[in-house]
Amino acid sequence: MLNSRQLKILQLIIDDFIASGAPVGSRTISKKSALGISSATVRNEMADLEELGYLYQPHTSAGRIPSDQGYRIYVDSLSLDKAIGQREKNLIRSLLISGKIRAEEVIENAAHLIAEITGLVVVASYPGFKKHSLSNLKLIKISETKVLLILISDNEVVKNLTLSFSGTTQSILDEISNALLRNLEGSTIEDITVKKISKLKYDLKNYAEVIDYLVPILRDTMKNIDEVEYRVEGFDNILSVPEFSDGTKARRMYQLFENKTIFKDIFDQITAEGIDIRIGEENEVEELRECSLITTTYRYQARDFGKIAVIGPKRMDYRGIISTLEYVSNTLSDIFSGIYL
Amino acid sequence: MLNSRQLKILQLIIDDFIASGAPVGSRTISKKSALGISSATVRNEMADLEELGYLYQPHTSAGRIPSDQGYRIYVDSLSLDKAIGQREKNLIRSLLISGKIRAEEVIENAAHLIAEITGLVVVASYPGFKKHSLSNLKLIKISETKVLLILISDNEVVKNLTLSFSGTTQSILDEISNALLRNLEGSTIEDITVKKISKLKYDLKNYAEVIDYLVPILRDTMKNIDEVEYRVEGFDNILSVPEFSDGTKARRMYQLFENKTIFKDIFDQITAEGIDIRIGEENEVEELRECSLITTTYRYQARDFGKIAVIGPKRMDYRGIISTLEYVSNTLSDIFSGIYL
DNA sequence: TATTAGCACTCAATCGATATGAGTGCTAAC
DNA sequence: GTTAGCACTCATATCGATTGAGTGCTAATA
Incomplete structure (x- = not known):
């Protein structure tokens, strides 16, 4: 579709636009390119590229701006060789392997780092x-009226749930915990049903009354466990991006990031491993139609995948972001596979 | 210092400025006031009020804007009767007593609600x-290499800490947990020292080796417990306030709210119970010099106080905010004192 | 046939001059 | 003490002219 000179020109235009944010004129390209081509020739090529839908003009006498299609060609033709150097890689790696133990903290670190870099x-x-399946469980007395339920999955995720539950002692809770664990260990957490919990009564005949009281409370509480949680880092960066720095847009963005269900939808759509890029209108989510979204997956333990997304204006440094994201996600996969423990 | 007419005029000016955000002229006040006073008279009074430092003009031919001192007089003279009605009170109360069990959730609810209202x-x-003193403690095995330490204080706060700790079983951990609790129960958490933990060795002679291994890990982890944590709600609101909606200011604000240590400082300064109001330059924290900060305390259990602050432009609805804040904090105190359980 | 120089044209952005009007301060009269 | 009246100030809005970056088209050139 595009000959190599057209592609070259398109790339130069987009590079320039990403850097400057202003429509790019033919003279700029004529001077920049090593093609030895006059501005008039560039103009002709530009007119062709516009006709093909890769560029457009905000108004007649302005330079060209890339369309979503233009960005798409540009991104697809990117070579990522040496987009980030060994020094940066070493820095990233050393910052991520910083002795944090909890997976959540490692992930927060990673997200924060990417936000800083990009x-x-x-x-x-x-x-x-x-x-995931349940690997450990404990009921702990908080006060006369409250009990803490700790659930641990086999992928080492910990959840705390507080139950309203009076008139018991820690030693009773310990016995119940042990019995519960014996009955439930290995079931996936979403499979833990009232039926399974109720079996406990046979196991702990002495506490039948307590169990009857506990079962409905447990069931209600388990329903409220969130499947996945998200962390947002670097929101303030968007406030410096001219495209979003006006109050109304910034506010809409903030609300977008507050609404975690949207990210469930977004992440659920992305099934392929590795880098996924959505440019402008390619985003199904209305609110992101003016943005580009670059997502990557990292492997968390054997079967689980986590996702990290960078969100910004379509005018972003795709090369650098893709490389950073790839490198970070690989490092995370390494960390979670236990290589650095 | 101020006669009653001057005070009345000052109040009218500030009311108008809070509502409109624009400098207030003499004609506006002359028409609004029930004083039956001409604009010329108002101008004379305004000139006096300016001389006293309660008002100023952004430029010669503009109306007046209240100074920090002006706001101070205004706030001190506010009557709070019926600032919020019974209907609003009932709404607030019913939304707060929504069956949430965890104190953190109740507080988040309250903060969110205040952000919505104000x-x-x-x-x-x-x-x-x-x-606070330790009331319960449990070590829970997460994986071959990780152990979760749960600490519960007598004011029902729960902390999770993850330790890097291999080669043990849950039943050993249970024994250690029980021994630790026996030794430490009742000590305040900041008083838990290596010495106290080390005593364990006499208590659990069989596990001396495990204890030796555990002690330094425990000590390091305990050091990293945050004393107090904060919740920020309604940041997006500030993006709609003209005074802050420009990108740079909004960003500085965001970073202020991200930096939780600043709020430790701010809250630590406020020792009195009840409502505390800081207007503009009255704030010790540089970043809040253009803001007003209204803080209130609620009673959490017997000895503990929590704090809630509303932050916004000096041009804010003091009457409504103070009343809302007072009502919410009283309701929280009631909830935490157990009245609604 | 592809390239380019040249030129007329477009249009956002900038600038300066002018007008508008909200609001003040002062004075003199009530 | 209050107020009508008036001159004055100054931010803001308006309008026309200018500028300049950039285009599209045409005709000449390689």
Whole structure:
């Protein structure tokens, strides 16, 4: 479709636009390119590229701006060789392997780091929970009226739930905990049903009354476990991006990031491993139609995938972001596979 | 210092400025006031009020804007009768007593609600931890290499800490947990020292080796417990306030709210119970010099106080905010004193 | 046939001059 | 003490002219 000179020109225009944010004129390209081509020739090519839908003019006498299609060609033709150097890689690696033990903290670190490097907003998902099997469980007395339920999945995710539950002692709770664990260990968390919990009564005949009281409370509480949680880092970066710095837009963005269900939808759509790029209108989510979204997956333990997304204006440094994201997600996969423990 | 007419005029000017955000002229006040006074008279009074430092003009031919001192007089002279009606009170009460069990959730709810009502940013502190005594403790195995330490204070705050700790079983951990609790129960959390933990060795001679291994890990982890944590709600509101909606200012604000140590300082300064109002330059924190900060305390259990602050432009609805804040904090005190359980 | 120089044309952005009007301060009269 | 009246100030809005970056088209050139 595009000959190599057209592609070259398109790339130069987009590079320039990403850097400057202003429509790019033919003279700029004529001077920049090593093609030895006059501005008039560039103009002709530009007119062709516009006809093909890769560029457009905000008004007649202005330069060209890339369309979503233009960005798409540009991104697809990017070579990522040496987009980030060994020094940056070493820095990233050393910052991520910083002795944090909890997976959540490692992920927050990673998201924060990417936000710093890219100057954009980063959303990261924590490892899943409900589809994993229960590996440990404990009931702990908080006060006369409250009990804490700790659930641990086999992918090492910890959940705290508080139950309204009076008139018991820690030693009773310990016995119940042990019995519950014996009965439930290995079931996936979403499979823990009233039926399974109720079996406990046979196991702990002495506490039948307590169990009857506990069962409905447990069931209600388990329903409220969130499947996946998200972390947003670097929101303030977007406030410096001219495209979003006006109050109304910034506010809409903030509300977008507050609404975690949207990110469930976004992440659920992305099934392929590796880098996924959505430019402008390619985003199904209305609110992101003016943005580009670059997502990557990292492997968390054997079967689980976590996701990290960078969100910013379409005018972003795709090369650098893709490389950074790839490198960070690989490092995370390494960390979670236990290589650095 | 001020006669009653001057005070009345000052109040009218500030009311108008709070509503409109634009400098207030003499004609506006002359028409509005029921004083039956001409604009010329108002101008004379305004000139006096300016001389006294309660008003100023952004430029010669503009109306007046209240100074920090002006706001101070205004706020001190506010009557709060019926600032919020019974209907609003009932609504607030019913939304707060919504069956949430965890104190953190109740506080988040409250902060969110205040942010909604006031249209401003709300910062709330969670109950303290370190100065309270330990009431329960449990070590729970997460994986071959990780152990979860749960600490519960007598004011019902729960902390999770993850330790890097291999080669043990849950039943050993249970024994250690029980022994630890026996030794430490009742000590305040900040008083838990290596010495106290080390005593364990006499208690659990069989596990001396495990204890030796555990002690330094425990000590390091305990050091990293945050004393107080904060919740920020309604940041997006500030993006709609003209005074802050430009990108740079909004960003600085965001970073202010991200930096939780600043709120430790701010809250620590406020020692009195009840409502505390800081207007503009009255704030010690540089970043809040263009804002007003209204803080209130609620009683959390017997000895503990939590704090909630509303932050916004000096041009804010003091009457409504103070009343809302007072009502919410009283309701929280009631909830935490157990009245609604 | 592809390239380019040249030129007329477009249009956002900038600038300066002018007008508008909200609001003041002062004075003199009530 | 209050107020009508008036001159004055100054931010803001308006309008026309200018500028300049950039285009599209045409005709000449390689």
